[in-house]
Amino acid sequence: MNKWLMTMGLLALPVMTQAGELAAGNNIKLLVVDGKKVQSSFWSETSTVNLPAGKHQVVVQFDGEVKDGSKTRIFTTRPYLFELDVPKQDATITLPRLSTISQAKAYFQRGPEWSLELADGTSRTLDYVELQGKGLAAYSDMEALVADYNREHGITFEEGYAVDLEETVVEVTEKGEVNITGDALAQLKLWYSKANAEEKAAFEQWVKTQAGL
Structure with missing residues:
Protein backbone atom coordinates (compact mmCIF):
# COMPACT_ATOMS: atom_id res chain seq x y z
CA MET A 1 0.00 0.00 0.00
CA ASN A 2 2.81 2.40 0.95
CA LYS A 3 4.66 1.61 -2.30
CA TRP A 4 1.48 2.33 -4.28
CA LEU A 5 1.00 5.67 -2.51
CA MET A 6 4.63 6.59 -3.11
CA THR A 7 4.34 5.79 -6.81
CA MET A 8 1.17 7.87 -7.17
CA GLY A 9 2.89 10.73 -5.36
CA LEU A 10 5.83 10.66 -7.75
CA LEU A 11 3.50 10.66 -10.75
CA ALA A 12 1.75 13.72 -9.35
CA LEU A 13 4.98 15.73 -9.18
CA PRO A 14 5.40 18.35 -11.95
CA VAL A 15 7.55 17.26 -14.88
CA MET A 16 10.65 19.46 -15.09
CA THR A 17 12.37 20.16 -18.38
CA GLN A 18 15.92 18.91 -18.20
CA ALA A 19 18.40 21.77 -17.94
CA GLY A 20 22.00 22.02 -19.00
CA GLU A 21 24.80 24.42 -18.22
CA LEU A 22 25.62 26.96 -20.93
CA ALA A 23 29.11 28.40 -20.54
CA ALA A 24 31.12 31.14 -22.21
CA GLY A 25 34.57 30.15 -23.44
CA ASN A 26 37.87 31.89 -22.84
CA ASN A 27 37.68 35.72 -23.17
CA ILE A 28 33.95 35.54 -23.99
CA LYS A 29 31.59 37.56 -21.78
CA LEU A 30 27.95 36.65 -21.21
CA LEU A 31 25.92 39.86 -21.46
CA VAL A 32 22.19 39.16 -21.81
CA VAL A 33 20.22 35.90 -21.68
CA ASP A 34 16.55 35.82 -22.69
CA GLY A 35 16.30 39.60 -22.47
CA LYS A 36 17.80 39.86 -18.96
CA LYS A 37 21.24 41.24 -18.13
CA VAL A 38 23.60 38.61 -16.74
CA GLN A 39 24.50 39.73 -13.24
CA SER A 40 28.16 39.53 -12.22
CA SER A 41 29.95 40.35 -8.99
CA PHE A 42 32.63 43.00 -8.61
CA TRP A 43 35.25 40.28 -8.28
CA SER A 44 34.33 37.96 -11.14
CA GLU A 45 32.24 37.72 -14.29
CA THR A 46 29.41 35.20 -14.52
CA SER A 47 30.52 32.71 -17.15
CA THR A 48 27.82 30.03 -16.89
CA VAL A 49 24.02 29.90 -16.76
CA ASN A 50 21.62 26.98 -16.32
CA LEU A 51 18.97 26.87 -19.04
CA PRO A 52 16.20 24.37 -19.78
CA ALA A 53 16.56 22.66 -23.14
CA GLY A 54 14.89 24.66 -25.91
CA LYS A 55 15.18 27.94 -27.77
CA HIS A 56 16.95 30.77 -25.94
CA GLN A 57 18.43 34.12 -26.87
CA VAL A 58 22.01 34.70 -25.75
CA VAL A 59 24.14 37.82 -26.24
CA VAL A 60 27.93 37.72 -25.76
CA GLN A 61 31.05 39.62 -26.75
CA PHE A 62 34.76 38.93 -27.00
CA ASP A 63 36.50 40.84 -24.22
CA GLY A 64 40.02 39.77 -23.42
CA GLU A 65 43.72 40.51 -23.28
CA VAL A 66 45.74 40.33 -26.50
CA LYS A 67 49.31 41.23 -27.38
CA ASP A 68 50.04 44.53 -29.08
CA GLY A 69 53.76 44.33 -29.82
CA SER A 70 55.51 44.10 -26.47
CA LYS A 71 52.44 45.36 -24.59
CA THR A 72 49.17 43.75 -23.56
CA ARG A 73 45.83 45.44 -24.12
CA ILE A 74 42.13 44.69 -23.83
CA PHE A 75 40.28 44.04 -27.09
CA THR A 76 36.47 44.26 -26.94
CA THR A 77 34.01 43.61 -29.76
CA ARG A 78 30.44 44.65 -30.37
CA PRO A 79 27.82 42.32 -28.85
CA TYR A 80 26.78 39.24 -30.83
CA LEU A 81 23.27 37.82 -30.50
CA PHE A 82 22.41 34.13 -30.96
CA GLU A 83 19.07 32.35 -31.16
CA LEU A 84 20.18 29.08 -29.61
CA ASP A 85 18.52 25.69 -29.48
CA VAL A 86 20.05 24.81 -26.14
CA PRO A 87 20.54 21.03 -25.78
CA LYS A 88 19.88 18.98 -22.63
CA GLN A 89 23.61 18.50 -22.15
CA ASP A 90 26.20 21.06 -21.07
CA ALA A 91 27.52 23.31 -23.85
CA THR A 92 30.09 26.08 -24.32
CA ILE A 93 30.15 29.03 -26.72
CA THR A 94 33.66 29.21 -28.18
CA LEU A 95 35.99 31.04 -30.55
CA PRO A 96 39.44 30.13 -31.89
CA ARG A 97 42.31 31.31 -29.71
CA LEU A 98 43.13 34.95 -30.53
CA SER A 99 46.45 36.08 -29.08
CA THR A 100 47.40 39.35 -30.86
CA ILE A 101 45.53 42.57 -31.60
CA SER A 102 46.12 42.28 -35.34
CA GLN A 103 44.87 38.69 -35.35
CA ALA A 104 41.73 39.61 -33.36
CA LYS A 105 40.90 42.63 -35.54
CA ALA A 106 41.33 40.68 -38.76
CA TYR A 107 39.25 37.79 -37.46
CA PHE A 108 36.25 39.90 -36.52
CA GLN A 109 36.49 42.13 -39.60
CA ARG A 110 36.08 39.17 -41.94
CA GLY A 111 33.25 37.70 -39.90
CA PRO A 112 33.90 35.49 -36.86
CA GLU A 113 32.88 31.86 -36.64
CA TRP A 114 31.21 31.22 -33.29
CA SER A 115 30.76 27.60 -32.24
CA LEU A 116 28.76 25.68 -29.66
CA GLU A 117 30.78 22.80 -28.24
CA LEU A 118 28.70 20.09 -26.56
CA ALA A 119 29.64 17.84 -23.67
CA ASP A 120 29.53 14.77 -25.93
CA GLY A 121 32.44 16.18 -27.98
CA THR A 122 30.43 17.40 -30.97
CA SER A 123 30.16 21.03 -32.05
CA ARG A 124 28.10 23.21 -34.35
CA THR A 125 28.56 26.62 -35.95
CA LEU A 126 26.26 29.34 -34.67
CA ASP A 127 24.37 31.89 -36.74
CA TYR A 128 24.52 35.34 -35.21
CA VAL A 129 23.50 38.97 -35.45
CA GLU A 130 26.09 41.64 -34.67
CA LEU A 131 24.29 44.31 -32.66
CA GLN A 132 25.15 47.92 -33.40
CA GLY A 133 24.20 50.72 -31.04
CA LYS A 134 24.11 54.45 -31.66
CA GLY A 135 26.00 57.29 -29.99
CA LEU A 136 28.90 57.44 -27.55
CA ALA A 137 27.16 55.34 -24.90
CA ALA A 138 25.72 52.88 -27.42
CA TYR A 139 26.65 49.80 -25.36
CA SER A 140 26.29 51.13 -21.83
CA ASP A 141 22.85 49.52 -21.46
CA MET A 142 22.97 46.13 -23.16
CA GLU A 143 19.56 45.10 -21.85
CA ALA A 144 17.92 48.14 -23.50
CA LEU A 145 19.84 47.55 -26.74
CA VAL A 146 18.60 43.94 -26.87
CA ALA A 147 15.05 45.05 -26.00
CA ASP A 148 15.09 47.44 -28.98
CA TYR A 149 16.27 44.63 -31.26
CA ASN A 150 13.58 42.27 -29.98
CA ARG A 151 10.84 44.86 -30.37
CA GLU A 152 11.93 45.58 -33.95
CA HIS A 153 12.00 41.87 -34.85
Whole structure:
Protein backbone atom coordinates (compact mmCIF):
# COMPACT_ATOMS: atom_id res chain seq x y z
CA MET A 1 0.00 0.00 0.00
CA ASN A 2 2.81 2.40 0.95
CA LYS A 3 4.66 1.61 -2.30
CA TRP A 4 1.48 2.33 -4.28
CA LEU A 5 1.00 5.67 -2.51
CA MET A 6 4.63 6.59 -3.11
CA THR A 7 4.34 5.79 -6.81
CA MET A 8 1.17 7.87 -7.17
CA GLY A 9 2.89 10.73 -5.36
CA LEU A 10 5.83 10.66 -7.75
CA LEU A 11 3.50 10.66 -10.75
CA ALA A 12 1.75 13.72 -9.35
CA LEU A 13 4.98 15.73 -9.18
CA PRO A 14 5.40 18.35 -11.95
CA VAL A 15 7.55 17.26 -14.88
CA MET A 16 10.65 19.46 -15.09
CA THR A 17 12.37 20.16 -18.38
CA GLN A 18 15.92 18.91 -18.20
CA ALA A 19 18.40 21.77 -17.94
CA GLY A 20 22.00 22.02 -19.00
CA GLU A 21 24.80 24.42 -18.22
CA LEU A 22 25.62 26.96 -20.93
CA ALA A 23 29.11 28.40 -20.54
CA ALA A 24 31.12 31.14 -22.21
CA GLY A 25 34.57 30.15 -23.44
CA ASN A 26 37.87 31.89 -22.84
CA ASN A 27 37.68 35.72 -23.17
CA ILE A 28 33.95 35.54 -23.99
CA LYS A 29 31.59 37.56 -21.78
CA LEU A 30 27.95 36.65 -21.21
CA LEU A 31 25.92 39.86 -21.46
CA VAL A 32 22.19 39.16 -21.81
CA VAL A 33 20.22 35.90 -21.68
CA ASP A 34 16.55 35.82 -22.69
CA GLY A 35 16.30 39.60 -22.47
CA LYS A 36 17.80 39.86 -18.96
CA LYS A 37 21.24 41.24 -18.13
CA VAL A 38 23.60 38.61 -16.74
CA GLN A 39 24.50 39.73 -13.24
CA SER A 40 28.16 39.53 -12.22
CA SER A 41 29.95 40.35 -8.99
CA PHE A 42 32.63 43.00 -8.61
CA TRP A 43 35.25 40.28 -8.28
CA SER A 44 34.33 37.96 -11.14
CA GLU A 45 32.24 37.72 -14.29
CA THR A 46 29.41 35.20 -14.52
CA SER A 47 30.52 32.71 -17.15
CA THR A 48 27.82 30.03 -16.89
CA VAL A 49 24.02 29.90 -16.76
CA ASN A 50 21.62 26.98 -16.32
CA LEU A 51 18.97 26.87 -19.04
CA PRO A 52 16.20 24.37 -19.78
CA ALA A 53 16.56 22.66 -23.14
CA GLY A 54 14.89 24.66 -25.91
CA LYS A 55 15.18 27.94 -27.77
CA HIS A 56 16.95 30.77 -25.94
CA GLN A 57 18.43 34.12 -26.87
CA VAL A 58 22.01 34.70 -25.75
CA VAL A 59 24.14 37.82 -26.24
CA VAL A 60 27.93 37.72 -25.76
CA GLN A 61 31.05 39.62 -26.75
CA PHE A 62 34.76 38.93 -27.00
CA ASP A 63 36.50 40.84 -24.22
CA GLY A 64 40.02 39.77 -23.42
CA GLU A 65 43.72 40.51 -23.28
CA VAL A 66 45.74 40.33 -26.50
CA LYS A 67 49.31 41.23 -27.38
CA ASP A 68 50.04 44.53 -29.08
CA GLY A 69 53.76 44.33 -29.82
CA SER A 70 55.51 44.10 -26.47
CA LYS A 71 52.44 45.36 -24.59
CA THR A 72 49.17 43.75 -23.56
CA ARG A 73 45.83 45.44 -24.12
CA ILE A 74 42.13 44.69 -23.83
CA PHE A 75 40.28 44.04 -27.09
CA THR A 76 36.47 44.26 -26.94
CA THR A 77 34.01 43.61 -29.76
CA ARG A 78 30.44 44.65 -30.37
CA PRO A 79 27.82 42.32 -28.85
CA TYR A 80 26.78 39.24 -30.83
CA LEU A 81 23.27 37.82 -30.50
CA PHE A 82 22.41 34.13 -30.96
CA GLU A 83 19.07 32.35 -31.16
CA LEU A 84 20.18 29.08 -29.61
CA ASP A 85 18.52 25.69 -29.48
CA VAL A 86 20.05 24.81 -26.14
CA PRO A 87 20.54 21.03 -25.78
CA LYS A 88 19.88 18.98 -22.63
CA GLN A 89 23.61 18.50 -22.15
CA ASP A 90 26.20 21.06 -21.07
CA ALA A 91 27.52 23.31 -23.85
CA THR A 92 30.09 26.08 -24.32
CA ILE A 93 30.15 29.03 -26.72
CA THR A 94 33.66 29.21 -28.18
CA LEU A 95 35.99 31.04 -30.55
CA PRO A 96 39.44 30.13 -31.89
CA ARG A 97 42.31 31.31 -29.71
CA LEU A 98 43.13 34.95 -30.53
CA SER A 99 46.45 36.08 -29.08
CA THR A 100 47.40 39.35 -30.86
CA ILE A 101 45.53 42.57 -31.60
CA SER A 102 46.12 42.28 -35.34
CA GLN A 103 44.87 38.69 -35.35
CA ALA A 104 41.73 39.61 -33.36
CA LYS A 105 40.90 42.63 -35.54
CA ALA A 106 41.33 40.68 -38.76
CA TYR A 107 39.25 37.79 -37.46
CA PHE A 108 36.25 39.90 -36.52
CA GLN A 109 36.49 42.13 -39.60
CA ARG A 110 36.08 39.17 -41.94
CA GLY A 111 33.25 37.70 -39.90
CA PRO A 112 33.90 35.49 -36.86
CA GLU A 113 32.88 31.86 -36.64
CA TRP A 114 31.21 31.22 -33.29
CA SER A 115 30.76 27.60 -32.24
CA LEU A 116 28.76 25.68 -29.66
CA GLU A 117 30.78 22.80 -28.24
CA LEU A 118 28.70 20.09 -26.56
CA ALA A 119 29.64 17.84 -23.67
CA ASP A 120 29.53 14.77 -25.93
CA GLY A 121 32.44 16.18 -27.98
CA THR A 122 30.43 17.40 -30.97
CA SER A 123 30.16 21.03 -32.05
CA ARG A 124 28.10 23.21 -34.35
CA THR A 125 28.56 26.62 -35.95
CA LEU A 126 26.26 29.34 -34.67
CA ASP A 127 24.37 31.89 -36.74
CA TYR A 128 24.52 35.34 -35.21
CA VAL A 129 23.50 38.97 -35.45
CA GLU A 130 26.09 41.64 -34.67
CA LEU A 131 24.29 44.31 -32.66
CA GLN A 132 25.15 47.92 -33.40
CA GLY A 133 24.20 50.72 -31.04
CA LYS A 134 24.11 54.45 -31.66
CA GLY A 135 26.00 57.29 -29.99
CA LEU A 136 28.90 57.44 -27.55
CA ALA A 137 27.16 55.34 -24.90
CA ALA A 138 25.72 52.88 -27.42
CA TYR A 139 26.65 49.80 -25.36
CA SER A 140 26.29 51.13 -21.83
CA ASP A 141 22.85 49.52 -21.46
CA MET A 142 22.97 46.13 -23.16
CA GLU A 143 19.56 45.10 -21.85
CA ALA A 144 17.92 48.14 -23.50
CA LEU A 145 19.84 47.55 -26.74
CA VAL A 146 18.60 43.94 -26.87
CA ALA A 147 15.05 45.05 -26.00
CA ASP A 148 15.09 47.44 -28.98
CA TYR A 149 16.27 44.63 -31.26
CA ASN A 150 13.58 42.27 -29.98
CA ARG A 151 10.84 44.86 -30.37
CA GLU A 152 11.93 45.58 -33.95
CA HIS A 153 12.00 41.87 -34.85
CA GLY A 154 8.94 40.68 -32.96
CA ILE A 155 10.80 38.50 -30.46
CA THR A 156 9.33 37.87 -27.02
CA PHE A 157 9.80 35.42 -24.16
CA GLU A 158 7.15 33.01 -22.94
CA GLU A 159 7.60 30.63 -20.02
CA GLY A 160 11.38 31.07 -20.12
CA TYR A 161 11.82 30.50 -23.85
CA ALA A 162 12.51 32.84 -26.78
CA VAL A 163 9.67 33.04 -29.30
CA ASP A 164 10.14 34.60 -32.74
CA LEU A 165 6.64 35.92 -33.42
CA GLU A 166 7.56 37.12 -36.92
CA GLU A 167 8.56 33.57 -37.80
CA THR A 168 5.28 32.31 -36.36
CA VAL A 169 2.98 34.90 -37.91
CA VAL A 170 4.68 36.04 -41.12
CA GLU A 171 5.31 33.65 -44.01
CA VAL A 172 7.29 34.60 -47.12
CA THR A 173 6.64 32.41 -50.17
CA GLU A 174 9.24 31.40 -52.77
CA LYS A 175 7.84 34.19 -54.97
CA GLY A 176 8.56 36.76 -52.27
CA GLU A 177 4.91 37.17 -51.32
CA VAL A 178 4.23 37.97 -47.66
CA ASN A 179 1.34 36.15 -46.00
CA ILE A 180 0.03 36.75 -42.49
CA THR A 181 -0.43 33.37 -40.82
CA GLY A 182 -1.02 32.19 -37.28
CA ASP A 183 -4.06 32.77 -35.11
CA ALA A 184 -5.37 36.14 -33.91
CA LEU A 185 -3.60 35.80 -30.54
CA ALA A 186 -0.21 35.28 -32.17
CA GLN A 187 -0.78 38.31 -34.40
CA LEU A 188 -1.74 40.45 -31.39
CA LYS A 189 1.41 39.34 -29.58
CA LEU A 190 3.54 40.28 -32.59
CA TRP A 191 2.19 43.82 -32.88
CA TYR A 192 2.26 44.32 -29.09
CA SER A 193 5.92 43.25 -28.98
CA LYS A 194 6.76 45.88 -31.63
CA ALA A 195 4.94 48.73 -29.84
CA ASN A 196 6.71 51.33 -27.72
CA ALA A 197 5.69 52.09 -24.12
CA GLU A 198 3.20 54.81 -25.12
CA GLU A 199 1.55 52.61 -27.75
CA LYS A 200 1.33 49.69 -25.31
CA ALA A 201 -0.33 51.90 -22.70
CA ALA A 202 -2.86 53.14 -25.27
CA PHE A 203 -3.62 49.58 -26.37
CA GLU A 204 -4.03 48.38 -22.77
CA GLN A 205 -6.46 51.24 -22.13
CA TRP A 206 -8.40 50.29 -25.27
CA VAL A 207 -8.60 46.67 -24.09
CA LYS A 208 -9.98 47.80 -20.71
CA THR A 209 -12.57 49.95 -22.49
CA GLN A 210 -13.63 47.03 -24.70
CA ALA A 211 -13.91 44.77 -21.66
CA GLY A 212 -15.91 47.37 -19.76
CA LEU A 213 -13.35 47.64 -16.96
